[in-house]
Amino acid sequence: MPVILETHGLxxxxxxxxxxxxxxxxxxxxxxxxxxxxxxxxxxxFLKALAGLLRAPAQQIVYKGEPVGGMAAAxxxxxxxxxxxxxRRLFASLSVEENLLLGAYCSRPGRWRLDTxxxxxxxxxxxxxxxxxxxxxxxxxxxxxxxxxxxxxELLMCxxxxxxLAPVIVREIYAALPSIVADGMSAIVVEQDVQLARRVSKxxxxxxxxRVSLSGASAEVSDEAITQAxxxxxx
Amino acid sequence: MNVMNVSKRSFEIRRATRASRVAVVVLLxxxxxxxxxxxxxxxxxxxxxxxxxxxxxxxxxWNLLAGYGGLVSIGQQAYFGIGGYAMLVLANYGGVSPxxxxxxxxxxxxxxxVPVSLVAFRLEGGYFAIGTWVIAEVFRLxxxxxxxxxxxxxxxxxALQAVPxxxxxxxxxxxxxxxxxxxIGLLYGFLRSKRGLALTAMRDNAVAANSQGVDVKRARxxxxxxxxxxxxxxxxxxFVGSLRISPDAAFSVNWTAFAIFIVMIGGxxxxxxxxxxxxxxxxxxxxxxxxxxxxxxxxxxxxIVVTMFFPQGLWxxxxxxxxxxxxxxxxxxxxxxxxxxxxxxPKESAESADPLHAAP
Amino acid sequence: MSSLxxxxxxxxxxxxxxxxxxxxxxxxxxxxxxxxxxxxxxxVLLVFVLFVLTNWAHIPLWAAVPLLIAIAFGAGYAVQYTxxxxxxxxxxxxxxVVTFGLSIVIQNVLQEVFSADPRSLATGGFESMSVALPGGxxxxxxxxxxxxxxxxxxxxxxxxxxxxxLGRAFRATSDDRxxxxxxGVSPRRTFALAMSIAFVLIALAATLYAMRTAVSPSxxxxxxLYAFEAVIIGGMGSFWGTFLGGxxxxIAQQAGFYFDxxxxxxxxxxLFLALLTVRPQGLLPKTA
Numbered sequence: 033m034p035v036i037l038e039t040h041g042l043x044x045x046x047x048x049x050x051x052x053x054x055x056x057x058x059x060x061x062x063x064x065x066x067x068x069x070x071x072x073x074x075x076x077x078f079l080k081a082l083a084g085l086l087r088a089p090a091q092q093i094v095y096k097g098e099p100v101g102g103m104a105a106a107x108x109x110x111x112x113x114x115x116x117x118x119x120r121r122l123f124a125s126l127s128v129e130e131n132l133l134l135g136a137y138c139s140r141p142g143r144w145r146l147d148t149x150x151x152x153x154x155x156x157x158x159x160x161x162x163x164x165x166x167x168x169x170x171x172x173x174x175x176x177x178x179x180x181x182x183x184x185x186e187l188l189m190c191x192x193x194x195x196x197l198a199p200v201i202v203r204e205i206y207a208a209l210p211s212i213v214a215d216g217m218s219a220i221v222v223e224q225d226v227q228l229a230r231r232v233s234k235x236x237x238x239x240x241x242x243r244v245s246l247s248g249a250s251a252e253v254s255d256e257a258i259t260q261a262x263x264x265x266x267x
Numbered sequence: 268m269n270v271m272n273v274s275k276r277s278f279e280i281r282r283a284t285r286a287s288r289v290a291v292v293v294l295l296x297x298x299x300x301x302x303x304x305x306x307x308x309x310x311x312x313x314x315x316x317x318x319x320x321x322x323x324x325x326x327x328x329w330n331l332l333a334g335y336g337g338l339v340s341i342g343q344q345a346y347f348g349i350g351g352y353a354m355l356v357l358a359n360y361g362g363v364s365p366x367x368x369x370x371x372x373x374x375x376x377x378x379x380x381v382p383v384s385l386v387a388f389r390l391e392g393g394y395f396a397i398g399t400w401v402i403a404e405v406f407r408l409x410x411x412x413x414x415x416x417x418x419x420x421x422x423x424x425x426a427l428q429a430v431p432x433x434x435x436x437x438x439x440x441x442x443x444x445x446x447x448x449x450x451i452g453l454l455y456g457f458l459r460s461k462r463g464l465a466l467t468a469m470r471d472n473a474v475a476a477n478s479q480g481v482d483v484k485r486a487r488x489x490x491x492x493x494x495x496x497x498x499x500x501x502x503x504x505x506f507v508g509s510l511r512i513s514p515d516a517a518f519s520v521n522w523t524a525f526a527i528f529i530v531m532i533g534g535x536x537x538x539x540x541x542x543x544x545x546x547x548x549x550x551x552x553x554x555x556x557x558x559x560x561x562x563x564x565x566x567x568x569x570x571i572v573v574t575m576f577f578p579q580g581l582w583x584x585x586x587x588x589x590x591x592x593x594x595x596x597x598x599x600x601x602x603x604x605x606x607x608x609x610x611x612x613p614k615e616s617a618e619s620a621d622p623l624h625a626a627p
Numbered sequence: 628m629s630s631l632x633x634x635x636x637x638x639x640x641x642x643x644x645x646x647x648x649x650x651x652x653x654x655x656x657x658x659x660x661x662x663x664x665x666x667x668x669x670x671v672l673l674v675f676v677l678f679v680l681t682n683w684a685h686i687p688l689w690a691a692v693p694l695l696i697a698i699a700f701g702a703g704y705a706v707q708y709t710x711x712x713x714x715x716x717x718x719x720x721x722x723x724v725v726t727f728g729l730s731i732v733i734q735n736v737l738q739e740v741f742s743a744d745p746r747s748l749a750t751g752g753f754e755s756m757s758v759a760l761p762g763g764x765x766x767x768x769x770x771x772x773x774x775x776x777x778x779x780x781x782x783x784x785x786x787x788x789x790x791x792x793l794g795r796a797f798r799a800t801s802d803d804r805x806x807x808x809x810x811g812v813s814p815r816r817t818f819a820l821a822m823s824i825a826f827v828l829i830a831l832a833a834t835l836y837a838m839r840t841a842v843s844p845s846x847x848x849x850x851x852l853y854a855f856e857a858v859i860i861g862g863m864g865s866f867w868g869t870f871l872g873g874x875x876x877x878i879a880q881q882a883g884f885y886f887d888x889x890x891x892x893x894x895x896x897x898l899f900l901a902l903l904t905v906r907p908q909g910l911l912p913k914t915a
Contacts, residue, residue: 083809084808085805085808085809104808104813105808105809106808106810106811106812106813107811109808109809109810109811110811114809115809117806117809121803121806123798123799123802123803123806123807124802125798125799125801125802126795126798126799126802130795130798131799133792133795134792134795134796134799134807134810134812135810137792137795137796137810137811137812138810138811179810180809183810183811333720339719339720339723341664341723341727385904386900386903386904389903389904389907390859390903390907392660392662392719393656393660393661393662393719393722393723394656394662394855394859396662396664396719396723397662397664397851397852397855398855398859398903400852401852401855401856401896401899401900402900404852404892404896405893405896405897405900408889408890408892408893408896409893411889412887412889412890412893520848524727524731527724527727531724535720560735560736560738560739561735561739563731563732563734563735564731564732564735564736564739566728566731567727567728567729567730567731567732567735568728568732569728570724570725570727570728570731571710571724571725571728571729571732574714574721574724574725574728575710575713575714575721575725578721
């Protein structure tokens with residue numbers, strides 16, 4: 033299967049503080065991969081670098097054969113990479129529908145439009161004119177996901193969609209994932225819940241203090257190996 | 268630096284720097300020199316010093332408000348004017364000696380600042396700034412419409428007419444020196460104290476400071492009042508020196524403009540900033556103001572360039588580059604085995620994540 | 628009684644001009660939280676550009692105004708993109724100082740080039756035409772035109788912000804300038820575009836202002852204060868609010884002028900402060 037995204041020794045800094053120390057990750061077309069790891073391990077930082085919110089050297093991120101590291105975020109979404117950011121980050125001045133419409137600002141062709149997003153999450157259609165932040169946490173997450181889909185990405189990145197949501201809502205949202213990626217969309221899913229991450233993904237990478245400590249097929253690697261990689265060796 | 272090893276090395280906490288110790292000595296010498304001016308210096312020098320003193324104190328007060336209180340105001344000239352007019356009224360109509368009237372005017376301004384703050388604090392940020400300007404305009408227009416204060420064309424300080432000129436000029440100079448010394452001393456002492464530290468915390472992050480027990484509202488009010496009182500001292504002093512007052516001169520927004528330039532040159536939120544800034548500004552003023560509009564164009568451009576490229580002010584840039592702090596209000600850890608260390612310059616850590624500075 | 632009605636009507640007409648001054652500021656502050664202390668000076672600057680076009684280049688007014696608008700659009704974009712984008716952040720001090728510096732530069736450059744004398748625009752008598760109402764009240768045609776332009780501008784801005792993709796982008800950028808990039812919106816370009824539109828409004832205001840009175844290089848600060856007061860009285864975040872705020876200010880000033888010319892402006896300022904004390908959120912605050 034051809035590769036859609038590759039990172040080569042990706043490093044990232046917040047000012048003087050180094051958050052990523054050389055990450056090598058590969059995403060194949062149509063694949064769902066998971067990133068797991070504890071708080072502060074660098075997962076969100078990684079996604080931000082891919083999305084262009086954080087600077088990275090150009091050659092360290094290669095998307096469809098093109099080096100895109102350091103490219104402005106507004107251009108990257110035009111290339112087909114969409115991020116559902118951590119904490120939803122909906123626009124408070126906009127209604128549900130306006131948030132979704134804004135997602136289509138870069139107008140890439142594809143099957144995701146208002147009606148298809150509403151078909152995926154019918155409850156949003158009922159509340160389309162409400163201010164987006166007036167919805168429940170789960171519904172807001174649906175809006176955030178829908179907003180990212182509206183740009184018709186080829187690579188969808190989800191940063192901790194389950195954060196702060198009840199398990200039943202999380203299940204409902206992740207139940208929609210297969211239909212989202214059914215037509216060949218690739219996805220990177222970041223989760224702290226390891227079992228959930230393994231269930232929805234084909235392969236995974238475990239992050240620990242800015243490095244990849246373990247990677248492999250989600251169904252095959254043992255729980256013990258993951259626990260060790262997750263928390264790091266005891267010194 | 269490996270954090271684990273710090274506790275094993277011997278260190279002490281130092282407040283003064285070598286540069287600051289030198290600065291204190293220099294300042295004392297300068298103060299003594301200035302105090303002796305009336306005995307040998309020319310009239311112009313005396314007038315110059317009084318003017319410098321007024322600019323300096325006003326700029327220091329603006330710096331206190333903006334740099335430590337986090338309140339940017341374009342309306343402090345209101346208190347400058349109140350100081351001038353209060354002094355004049357007390358002196359001309361109240362029979363009080365103008366030199367005594369100046370500190371009283373300062374107190375009056377602080378009293379007036381209390382109800383004014385109730386209105387002004389309804390606004391925040393940039394709109395607070397313009398709101399204070401509106402308030403200053405109200406004062407200006409009110410005074411300009413009151414004929415017994417001289418109306419729009421102003422009036423003269425008659426209370427000093429009986430005093431021989433040289434005595435008047437000497438007393439004015441010593442008053443100026445006293446006000447400057449008191450302002451610097453009080454501000455320095457205040458900023459080194461716990462309350463001063465609270466102010467710095469508040470300026471950097473009001474919400475965090477609040478959670479640490481700093482009463483942000485009271486602190487802001489306190490800074491506002493002190494700044495008002497100090498501005499009035501500067502105003503009263505200035506008009507004792509010039510002997511004539513008018514609403515346009517007293518309440519002109521140019522005072523704040525000059526304070527902003529001084530602080531931009533000198534750097535916001537330091538004590539030495541306004542001093543250095545005022546000296547440079549005054550020199551520029553003296554030699555270049557004959558060029559009128561071009562001088563002002565130059566000043567305006569300088570302010571734009573300095574703000575865009577040297578957000579710490581010119582002196583701030585120099586002081587960080589070379590580790591010079593003349594009025595240190597912080598504390599440094601000095602490791603006794605290797606000698607004093609220079610504080611590293613803080614980088615703009617948000618740069619890499621700021622969308623406005625990323626590639627277009 | 629008719630004098631009361633006259634004060635009201637003239638106040639509304641005066642206020643319409645103030646509201647037009649204020650629209651650009653309302654837009655800029657709403658989208659990028661920028662306090663532009665040179666706002667009034669930009670109005671005056673564009674007035675003098677108009678003078679150059681009509682008096683020196685001898686372009687007739689009907690052609691000069693669209694040209695002015697085009698120039699203004701480009702100038703606004705350039706000013707924001709090159710200078711003001713660097714200071715459009717959360718900290719109000721840099722934007723205040725930079726725009727303050729701009730204000731001083733503009734005033735003095737204009738004074739250097741044009742001298743401090745006030746000058747006005749020749750309109751061939753239009754500025755003195757009026758329509759007569761019963762009760763001896765005369766409504767000037769120019770002020771009525773100003774009212775029409777202001778209402779149209781308010782409607783236009785309201786529509787732009789509420790119903791267009793650009794308007795959504797404006798509102799979203801103002802909410803969260805980091806995340807809006809994920810949708811393909813560039814904050815730098817968006818801010819520049821907002822400033823261009825604000826400059827177009829300033830150009831309209833400048834034209835109507837110059838037709839009405841003689842303008843001198845130092846008029847800027849007064850106009851800034853009126854614009855700002857209109858925005859605050861009306862309530863931030865609402866263009867109709869700004870419109871109402873301008874009207875209220877105009878009526879207050881007109882009432883003050885009626886009693887004594889010296890107190891006209893004063894009464895406007897005092898009304899502003901009084902409203903700020905008792906209803907700081909303004910007349911029509913945004914509910915969101």
